[in-house]
Amino acid sequence: MSTTREIDDAQSTEPTLLGLEVQLADGAVHKIDAAAGYSAMELMRAAGLPIKAECGGSGVCATCHCRVPLEWADRLPAPANDEIDKLDEIPSADDRSRLSCQIQMTDALDGLVLELQPDSLDDRDGRYLDAAE
Numbered sequence: 218m219s220t221t222r223e224i225d226d227a228q229s230t231e232p233t234l235l236g237l238e239v240q241l242a243d244g245a246v247h248k249i250d251a252a253a254g255y256s257a258m259e260l261m262r263a264a265g266l267p268i269k270a271e272c273g274g275s276g277v278c279a280t281c282h283c284r285v286p287l288e289w290a291d292r293l294p295a296p297a298n299d300e301i302d303k304l305d306e307i308p309s310a311d312d313r314s315r316l317s318c319q320i321q322m323t324d325a326l327d328g329l330v331l332e333l334q335p336d337s338l339d340d341r342d343g344r345y346l347d348a349a350e
């Protein structure tokens with residue numbers, strides 16, 4: 218038999234659904250249900266978005282490159298030195314660039330907007346980059 222406290226504890230462990238919005242090179246905007254503790258890259262993959270993410274989130278391939286709109290840039294934790302080093306290897310990277318595998322969703326990031334960059338699109342059928350031209 219459950220006590221009120223057990224029920225309250227169970228309810229408090231329910232993950233809170235968060236919002237993540239991803240814009241692709243063709244201009245399409247995808248709204249994804251997210252949960253705290255997952256990386257933005259993992260959430261994009263789980264939603265079926267065409268992200269390369271070749272290293273699976275180890276932070277070594279730089280194929281999960283996204284840009285963060287200015288209004289969100291200051292709300293993200295600063296990148297670690299390893300992430301900065303990897304971003305330096307991407308010719309098109311700029312001050313708004315981040316590796317989406319290094320962005321962990323938190324309640325504070327509910328509604329985060331990311332722009333998945335063409336260099337990190339898995340676009341084998343030409344569906345996304347051709348549409349952007």
Ligand code: FES
Nearest residue numbers: 272274276279318
């Ligand atoms: S998935 Fe490889 S660096 Fe992000």
